[in-house]
Amino acid sequence: DAGITQSPRHKVTETGTPVTLRCHQTENHRYMYWYRQDPGHGLRLIHYSYGVKDTDKGEVSDGYSVSRSKTEDFLLTLESATSSQTSVYFCAITPSGGLGTEAFFGQGTRLTVV
């Protein structure tokens, strides 16, 4: 258990509504990430954070925003959900970066946009 909690674990929402997913860590790690997993694509990076209020875009950031007001929480917001954002979302953390360390993943949030 890497001390990562994602909430909610499952969510069904309607097209056009905003949705916020939460990632909470108890490890005090600097780096946090949001990935999405889709068949045929593996996991793809959406956004990441390298500190409180320090965030940057990943490979598939369009339609998503993030916020990190505390070290332990990293929020992912779908501003206006679309069916193409139906996916499984994973949060991850790494201790420090810079020296080649493994990322630890949460259990995932399955989001369905109808």
Place this chain on the structure above:
Amino acid sequence: DQQVKQNSPSLSVQEGRISILNCDYTNSMFDYFLWYKKYPAEGPTFLISISSIKDKNEDGRFTVFLNKSAKHLSLHIVPSQPGDSAVYFCAASEVQGAQKLVFGQGTRLTINP
């Protein structure tokens, strides 16, 4: 543009035999490589890694080989056990900076009794 590729979507191996999972990459800036294992309804769990200064790393039944000139790595599992049945993801990153992982598409490994 898929920078990390796992060309075999699935692999079936008999229990006790060797499982070999393959991964190719195109970005020469990658210098750290990882394998993750994923069971249904769970997050990926770290299995083994290798840095570009090595060509082999071993951890129990798991060995990762890296061929930098061919931009190819492989994961060997010996002997294969039923609990090894899962989806395996290859991932790569640059050591310096934010450790952003680029994943392959995954290979579903099935170990048959």
